[in-house]
Amino acid sequence: MRRPAFYSRSPRTPPPAAEQAADPADATASPDAGGAAGTAGGAQALPSSSLKTGWQPGRKSFALLVVLCAALVTGGTVFWPRQGKALTQKDIDAAVMRTLQTATLPSAAAKAADIVRPSVVRVVGYGTEKATPEAKTQKRGRNMAKGKPPEAPSDGGPPGQVERGVGTGVVIVDKGVILTNLHVVAGAETIKVTFADGLEAVATITGVQPENDLAVLQAQKIPDDLIPAVMRSTADLRPGDGVVAVGFPFGIGPSVSSGVVSGLKRSFRSPEGKQELGNLIQFDAAANPGNSGGPLVNMDGEVLGIVTAILNPTQQRTFIGIGFAVPIENAASAAGSPPF
Known part of the structure; x- marks a missing residue:
């Protein structure tokens, strides 16, 4: 062969x-x-x-x-990857539970505050010092918050002017349009706002809505990366929903407090009885003088209203658990642009 x-x-x-x-x-x-x-x-x-x-x-x-x-x-x-075992819902649930047990997650209030904080500004009104009991009480509170003697003179304002009031505002348009309370800036000869990045600028009043104690400010100088807040309709808001208030109580801040919506369509009459506000959001997140004009936000960091008053049957001007906010629908209309 x-x-x-x-x-x-x-x-x-x-x-x-x-x-x-x-x-x-x-x-x-x-x-x-x-x-x-x-x-x-x-x-x-x-x-x-x-x-x-x-x-x-x-x-x-x-x-x-x-x-x-x-x-x-x-x-x-x-070298070639092997096909792994297909994940089941039980495996996913176990992984989530293990993460929750071993990692410290930020609270819902902390996340909401982080979202809105870049849009929150400190508002200070300067002018001739008032001698009214209310003005003296506010001045003592601001001085004590800063670690100064209660009767120490105000400083840091324009020449010949003193700090008459401190409040909060929230940016709603990236061109420097700011919402705040009218009583925060009423009678001020000079208004200064301090943005989240520390930039300080003079602001002017461009619009008012006295029936809702609202004022619209326009900053003359703004940060390059100014972030406006997101507004949310209150149509589906219910008592018990979580809320966060961000502001500068007695000039300290930005400070954060959290709570829930206590009621809707509430009314409030000023201590002097000169004005009555209606259709307000009642909430129990701590608020004090200086929180006025600041945003009340939901747990997604969306603005529901503007903090405007606290119920105070005494003369101590301290928070007793009931605060009020103007719904954002009314607040945005003060700026001439109803969002909903």
Whole structure:
């Protein structure tokens, strides 16, 4: 039986012996070559010179090639990612529970305050110092909050003017339009606002809504990256919904307090009895003088209203658990752009 060629795809060059066999004279001159050819079954042996015409791997090279292929196949199970086990709802729940048990997550109130804080500004009114009991009480409170003697003179204002009132405002348009309470800036000769990044600017009153104790301010200088607050309709607001008040009580801040909506469509009459406000949001998040004009926001950091008053049956002007805010629908209309 004839043995098949091992390197069947290797290039072949006609051997010189074949050319010699074609010559009858040469064939008779070498009878031993013919006998050797017969014993090989008619196959012609290639001379050593023909093996040098092209590279042909030997058995060792072939074995090495086989080993390399096997290594690649075996290594594929290492380098190619294996298909993992499909996650079930039980696995997801377990991972969430493990995270809740091992990590301290920020509270909903903290997240809401972080969202609205870049839009909250400190509002200060300057002018001739008043001698009314209310003005003296507010001044003592501001001085004590700053660590000063209660009767220390105010400073930091324009020449010849003193700090008459401190409140809060919230930016609703990125061009520097600010909502605050009218009683915060009423009678002020100069109004200054301080933005979240520390920039201080003079502001002017561009609109008022006395029936809702609201004023609209326009800052003369604004930060490059001023972020306005997002306003949210109160149509679906319910008692018990969580709220956060951000402001500058007695000039300290920005300060954050949280609570819930206590009631809707409430009315409030000023201590002097000069004005009555209606359709107010009642809330129990702590508020004090200086919170006036600040935003009341939901747990998504969206502004629901403007803090405007606290119920205070005594003359101490301290928070007893009931505050009021003007709904944002009314507040935004004061700026000439009802949002809903």
